[in-house]
Amino acid sequence: MAEKNKKKIFDTSLFKRLLHYIKPYKTVFIISLVCVVGLAVFGALRPRILKDAIDVKIANKEYGGFMFYMGIMLVLLVLEVVSQLLFIYYASWLGQSVVKDIRVKLFKHILKFKMTYFDKSSVGVLITRAVTDMERIADIFGQGLFMIFSDMLKMLVVAVFMAFINLKLSLIVFATMPIIIVATKIFQKYMKRAFEDVRTEVSNLNSFVQERVTGMKILQLFTREATEYRKFKAINERHKKGWLKTVWYNSIFFPIAEFVSSLTMALVILVGGFTALNVGATTTLGDLISFTMFIPMLFRPLYQIANKFNTLQMGMVAADRVFRVLDTTSNINDHGTIEANHFNGKIEFDNVRFSYIKDEEVLKGVSFNVEAGETVAIVGATGAGKSTIINLLNRFYEIDSGHIRVDGTDIKDMTLSSLRNQIAVVLQDVFLFADTILNNITLNNEYITEEDVVSAAKAIGIHDFITSLPGGYHYNVKERGVMLSSGQRQLISFLRAYVTNPSILILDEATSSVDSYSEQLIQDATDTITKGRTSIVIAHRLATIQQADKIIVMDAGQIVEMGTHKSLLKKKEGYYKNLYEVQFLKAEAI
Structure with a gap:
């Protein structure tokens, strides 16, 4: 044509x-x-x-x-x-x-x-x-x-x-x-x-x-x-x-x-x-x-x-x-009628299958539950399907089969905007616009005031860091936030997530590329913003998720192990135990 x-x-x-x-x-x-x-x-x-x-x-x-x-x-x-x-x-x-x-x-x-x-x-x-x-x-x-x-x-x-x-x-x-x-x-x-x-x-x-x-x-x-x-x-x-x-x-x-x-x-x-x-x-x-x-x-x-x-x-x-x-029809079907004003936070993946490319499955019948208020960690090698789970929970992609439910309701039955409003994501690769810190945090949401941002920053312990910058909250970070270090950008993304008061929080390898000082600030911020809400943490560094209520271990698009840090370490020849020992030995060598 x-x-x-x-x-x-x-x-x-x-x-x-x-x-x-x-x-x-x-x-x-x-x-x-x-x-x-x-x-x-x-x-x-x-x-x-x-x-x-x-x-x-x-x-x-x-x-x-x-x-x-x-x-x-x-x-x-x-x-x-x-x-x-x-x-x-x-x-x-x-x-x-x-x-x-x-x-x-x-x-x-x-x-x-x-x-x-x-x-x-x-x-x-x-x-x-x-x-x-x-x-x-x-x-x-x-x-x-x-x-x-x-x-x-x-x-x-x-x-x-x-x-x-x-x-x-x-x-x-x-x-x-x-x-x-x-x-x-x-x-x-x-x-x-x-x-x-x-x-x-x-x-x-x-x-x-x-x-x-x-x-x-x-x-x-x-x-x-x-x-x-x-x-x-x-x-x-x-x-x-x-x-x-x-x-x-x-x-x-x-x-x-x-x-x-x-x-x-x-x-x-x-x-x-x-x-x-x-x-x-x-x-x-x-x-x-x-x-x-x-x-x-x-x-x-x-x-x-x-x-x-x-x-x-x-x-x-x-x-x-x-x-x-x-004329391109590449939209997520937004036919849901339920307005999700607040989640208790129970998440259920029921035999979920998904592929980015047809007939090449990335998730192969994944099933797990996250109880309301729990902090669940997902670990595994690169390409195991960890980040895909985040994308599907936010409905950035449509699943091939199965169901994803929040508080017992299929996410397809909810309006897309209300679903995403209740979920906050902190990504490893933080994207900041060429604007002030304040606008990068609020994303020009008229319902979030500067006072709300300052209060949230104090709550998670990064107010001093922001005020130390020229102009404070009105400091322009330039395109993609080049005026800040990777750790500072990560702190901004934590505050951006926290100020929206989400029902569900997702941290995607949020401490994988930051310095030790920023990591400590991020760890303190993590403890604050995960308290009392359902949280999913994806991490390569297993030392950061030992206190999680549950750890899901993935390999090649499937769940191979599930349990607490201590219970998984007790499994002889366990996948998680092997990952932990390899990282522990590397840390000892360093």
Whole structure:
């Protein structure tokens, strides 16, 4: 289907869908159309009035009334200028308003995607869709759609006036027009393909730059600057070639169109001039002068339509890409009707099976219970399925089979927002926005005040750390929190989780990459925020979970052991015992 659309010069179904977004702005749309009509009519009337001024007044040397004709031409010129001014403003306003609506709808749609979509999609491509492609859609209205309609209307009015004034000269002009029309159609066809290539390379550039800037530390650590520079040059070269292809087509088409226009003008003057010299000729000097104004009005819009059609096509290509994202159905089914205002905290996994990739199970019939208020630890090797359990409890992914219940209710029966509002997660890789500490904690939740944040920080023992920073709670941590250490970022994430007062708390390897001082602060914070609420702790370092009420040991997507720290250590050749002894021996060696 995508290949079929590429071969189309113009996708009418896509265009109709785009016009649907104009409905809220009908008045502005009508004003723009009126201005378009004004541009066509006022522009075409000026040569017609000039013809009468020459034939009626100048040819007969009648000075009386000559200024009247000049006055009319001045009025028409002013009206044309006013129409153009209003058109440019309202058409651009309409384009930006439509784009605003589509962009808001797109972002809202993206916010509801499953994590699977983001796992497989390029961030750079999504940024291109939400930013660059949107500007191309705006150009459809400001420079494409209305301008094409204006030019076509002007051509029609000019052609009628020309035929009415002098049919013989008009036929000469009309005879050369098929050359421009055929050239324009060929031009449009090749430009459509060229712009597809350009948009693809723009997306590739955005993706490449976004990933490399984000991972700049890795590039510099492993001295990959030269390699990545060569890769960037290659992508940029493809982008340049895509644009040069459009320049090449333009450099061929427009000189040909200008040559045909000039040749037509010469033929009209030649034939019309000889005809006007004959006694009793029907061709007048006014005819010749008006035709020298009419021909550019007829031909220039004709081949400029091709250029404007390019703008329209670029916008259509961009719209097609944006609508493809909007048409993507990758949302978690949010059909639950139960509002989870508070959980006691009992969690039940009942024979849960799940796979990120079809037929490659990550969880293979996992069943366990967490009683309300318990702290349960989940341990196991990398890839055992520990983090997957967190993702499924929050419904970032849909399970293949089985049931997940909280307080006896299947989580699918709850509204998605109310379920996630009752669960707080502290991840190993903490993401902070380029904003203040306060806003990173509250995430701009109007129901959480600064006083609430300060009180929570004091409760878990990190108030002094925050106030020691310049600006305290209003310290800007910059993009991804680069102004803080990993331990400090982790403390912020603990406070972010605690201040929401969750019913269920999940700690995903929260102390795996922090210094000893931060670890002690985090351990104290953990003791505070887990008290009195159900908590699930995922950890590689077994020393941090010895006091857990229950430890679940996983391997290859299955639960292999379950019990307390002491009971699991008593199992001869036990999986947990082996993990603990290996870590203990490593610690002794260090």
